[in-house]
Amino acid sequence: MASLLSRFCRKLALPGSAHGSRMTSSTACGSETVKSLNLYSAINQALHIALETDPRSYVFGEDVGFGGVFRCTTGLAERFGKNRVFNTPLCEQGIVGFGIGLAAMGNRAVVEIQFADYIYPAFDQIVNEAAKFRYRSGNQFNCGGLTIRAPYGAVGHGGHYHSQSPEAFFCHVPGIKVVIPRSPREAKGLLLSSIRDPNPVVFFEPKWLYRQAVEEVPEHDYMIPLSQAEIIREGSDITLVGWGAQLTVMEQACLDAEKEGISCELIDLKTLLPWDKETVEASVKKTGRLLISHEAPITGGFGAEISATILERCFLKLEAPVSRVCGLDTPFPLVFEPFYMPTKNKILDAIKSTVNY
């Protein structure tokens, strides 16, 4: 988790043990070799391993051949050949539909959508085809081998069409899974789990962290289980839930809150659909307060689902209304990005106001 702070420390890799009061990831094992990697290299490693371990897996999308716009697919075409790693024409609907077909024949199709903002032409294929294939064929067919990867989220200057967080649209579709990693180590494990999961998965990668986050990543093949949230910081006064790049901002707010005597518990959901209700419920029953933060606009964002569910399960234990600190209800703006984003101060303020309710 120290990697997340590296965003504020100019890409230095911080030693893993520098920050205490944190549960270590359950995948760490004693004697593995680790390497300091950034997010795109970790994803690249995961893709290399995925293609190596299953000869019937393929990686394709726009411009992936030369390594992709974010270098996530570097070296794959050279190593595995143009029959397994190839460029597609510019047609998201066609690419995802094609991936569904490949997966329906028992292959693992790892599709790249260049930016999550461009995923909408493929929305019909994902919602109406991928999500319902197994269901409507009575389990005769399925496209579980499909994994769709897309960079999402703000990057500082992305504007309307290079910054969107569309996860809420996909969380509304039973039949697919939605996974969002927070760091390089998580990304590698979660991506391998997603690729090997027997259900179609939409995997959003926080593009802001592609170069900024650096972490010690084990070099071997490891998987992090889906639908298991992780408590990355223990506390007793308020539970904070988030995912992806937003966790870095939330962690900063937690540190500031601690200085004011508020003990915050921070949970990384990791998988948004199906999400780990039990972990969040147990935490809120302990603290009595909940704050959710995401970059996507607040109305109809995934925070609303978490809030409603926790309310149902923990009503009598809640000390304050569930707080949501999210993007504003506007299109993702150009010059107004700093104003739109759920910043550390907005979160800190919401923490204080919830605790003092």
Added chain:
Amino acid sequence: MALSRLSSRSTTLLQPLATTSLLRRRHISTDTTPITVETSLPFTSHLISPPSRAVETSSQELISFFRDMALMRRMEIAADSLYKAKLIRGFCHLYDGQEAVAIGMEAAITKRDAIITSYRDHCTFLGRGGGLFEAFSELMGRTTGCSKGKGGSMHFYKKDASFYGGHGIVGAQAPLGCGLAFAQKYSKEEAVTFTLYGDGAANQGQLFEALNIAALWDLPAVLVCENNHYGMGTAEWRSAKSPAYFKRGDYVPGLKVDGMDALAVKQACKFAKEHALKNGPIILEMDTYRYHGHSMSDPGSTYRTRDEISGVRQVRDPIDRVRKLIIAHDIATEKELKDMEKEVRKEVDAAVAQAKESPIPEPSELFSNIYVKGFGAESFGADRKELRATLP
């Protein structure tokens, strides 16, 4: 009046028959007597007879071509420096090398004909009569920009010149353009819509949907494929089974045009407009080239060689072609043209300086124009209790 034949590759040009001596001509000719020039390459066509290679132009037109293209070129280069100086943020897609398409098209149409294009729209905006100051302001996100600073590089618009922008999503403008054409036909305006898209967008499903609808309902739509041969990093031969984009319309006639020759573009657009008004859609494939990469984040050299880029610059550059024409017809001297370029440079620098001084939009603009009257979006500052406000 001289009939001259120009080849893009020849270094010796045939001199016009009636030469005016240098002593007699005092200033740059603004003559409007017609000059006929042949395009460098013949038109290739699909399902239609191509227009003639002989294009009518005039000294005044050639000079304006030169000046406007030089202005566009200089603007794009200035945008490059501004981007590197981080005054322009976000994404910036430059059009240098492709100016002839914007210029030739404008020469053939009126401001009542609509143009809609993709994100590579700075020069198209200028061609539609947009000002340098508005362009630079918009690029830098200032209120004085054409979209009030809320659009940025990819979203330039100009309503009074029927310029419908500026679209970030590849290919999304194709069905929109056909919709515009439908509206024009419905209101019997005798105007057409030019829908521009690239070779990458040519593989989008929505393009074929748009073509089918346009052909079915005989819409006055001219679909222009600006084929610069690279869909970002992917060469056309690697992304299209049939890179003959002018034939892709199948039942829709098409014309392939040398997009680096402003006069050929003008002829083709004139022809296309007449066709679209009478017979429905037509596809124009402009064979053009961009010197910069796809955007400022793309060096443009990982998927093509520098030799290729400099080769095109030497042999096919649109501004140089017009320059040679002007000199051959004795409309202006080389020095006068260079002076014109210097003037253009000063104009661009002045616009940049002025734009740099312009203000950034008010924070309340974040919430304006989402709906007509807004719907009370909430916002709060760091202290929720005090600064909470319901904005319009």
